[in-house]
Amino acid sequence: MLSFLLISFAMLWEVNSMALKGPALTRYDPCGLGLLHFDRISENNWRGVLHFGLYANLVEAVIEMEFKEETIISAHQTPYNITAKRTSQKDLIIHVMAPIPNTYTFFVTLKHFNANESDVPVVNQLMMNKVALCNEQIKAAQTITSLNVSEKYAGRHAHICGRRSIDHEELVSVRTEAKPGDWPWHVAIFVRDANNVLKYECGGNIVSSTAIVTAGHCVYKNGFKIGANRLVIVAGSSSHKDINHVGRQVLNAQEVILHPAFNINFSTADLAVIRVNTLRFTEYVQPICVWGPVYDKTKLFGSEATVVGFGSTEFNKQSDVLRSTYIMVQNDTTCVSFSPKVYGYLLNEFTFCAGYGPTSSINPRNGDSGGGLVVPAMQYDHKISWFLRGVLSKCGVSAGHKDCDPRYYVVYTDVGPHYSWIYHHAGLEFRSNVVTTH
Structure with missing residues (x-):
């Protein structure tokens, strides 16, 4: 069995990002709703949930869907308290009565599909109990x-986040190269070396028009905080080396604020805020919401979240293109059982671990440090907002190697306990799903 230790991402200069074994996964969320999503299983074969x-x-729900194209609908089974009927080949009505299940799954294919066309089962209209949740007017707005x-x-200046x-x-799509604007809150952080050459260091997360949240160790070298004059932020780009990239914004850091409880050996407060002047919110640059102030990490256990980062591919080919993948948040006991000496040392009420375990090769790697673990949450308007829940802190490295091993779990600093500190130093005011800067 390989011996195992944990080290900080910032201690390595090589950038080896997402290990993403397997095909791309595509998700379709009509109008960005929380109620309904479709996952592509194969070409022209989608799972609706x-x-x-x-x-x-x-206590009761009537869901009325109208698809743009004629569809074929199927389900493995329909419980006694759920009825599904069709009034046309574009319509689907689902009636659910108590006891209401948490989810209901069905399958959709386009009836007339050509290989050179999109196979997305586009929803033109969705109503729940006679309330319109998605239609062309809502999309246009x-x-x-x-x-x-x-x-x-x-x-x-106030802006809806997430x-x-x-x-x-x-x-x-995840497990593939991101399109510009897919993850508009993710930035690339560069550090000037002694020769004034910019080198990619870490990822970061836009939380206001003047603030980036990243890992503390990303701005801490050789026992000292890196000066703001050495840091450059590249936002709005899914390829940080492309100087002509659409939506690209480049900003010099104005101030670096290291969490007062930061310790290079722990993940408890592995956080920093980089102040900039000033991000323009566009289609390609948007702020993410910050999870808190109420938090309970046990509710995360067993759930899938999304992580994003720059770097090389799973084939160790250098790339500057942004990629994303899903990751599973684990119960602390799962990680501690894997290595009591290591995870018992790092996990506490301020941290959590994530990964698919030793049989997987899907995980962040060196260079993804400081990037966010983000989770979706449904809002009052039935739509999803994305929240920053964790900041990538430490990874597992097997004996004789220097790169993060994707088979092992990674440790995140939970931003929930540090919500007030982040808001204060990011120049934010608390609003419901709104970023408000001074």
Whole structure:
């Protein structure tokens, strides 16, 4: 058995990012809703999932869908309290009665599909109990301009966080190269060396128009905090070396704020805020919401989240292209059982571990440090907002190697316990799903 130790991502200069074995996974969220999503199983074969569990005290639901194209609908089985019927080959009505299940799954294919066409089962209209949740008018209203809500907050620049333009809100693929605007809050952090050459160091997360949240060790070298004059932020780019990339913004750091409880050997407070002046929110640059102030990491256990990063591919070919993947948040006991000496040392109420275990090759690697573990949460308007829940802190390295081993679990600093500290230093005010800067 290989011996195992944990080291900080920042101690390595090589950039080896996502290990993403397997085909790309594509998800379609009509209007960015929390209620319904479709996962592509294979070409022209989609799994639809209705998430009734997101609605508390729901006793009955009638879901009416209208697809853009004629479809074929099937289900493995339909419980006695759920009926599904069709009034046309474009329509589907699902009636659910108590006891309401957490989810209901069905399968969709396009009836007339040509290989040179999109196989996405586009939903033109979705209603729940006669309330329109998605239609062409709602989609048209989901613009970047609509996310700017400054007029509601006198003297403040206010922007809805955790949202993307509709082009990227509805259809996104993981385990593949990201399109510009897919993950608009992720940035690349560069450090100037002694020869004034910029070298990629870490990822980071936009939380306001003037602040980036990253890992503390990303801005800490040889026992000292890196000066702001040495840091450069590249935002809005899914290829950070492409200087002509659409949506690209380059900013010099103005201030580096290291968490006062930061310790290079632990993940408890492995956080830093980099202040900049000033990000423009566009289709390609958007802020993510920060999880908190209430938090309970045990509710994360067993759930899938999304992680994003730059670097080389799983074939160790150098790449500067942004990639993403799903990752499983594990119960602390799973990771401690794997290596009591290591994970018992790092895991506490301020940290959590994630990964698919020793049989997997899907995980972040060196260079992904400082990037976020992000989770979706349904809001009052039935749509999903993305929240920063964890910042990548430490990885596992097997004996005789220097790179993070994707078979092992990684450790994240939980941002929930540090919510107030992040808000204070990012120049934010607490609002419901709104970023408000001074």
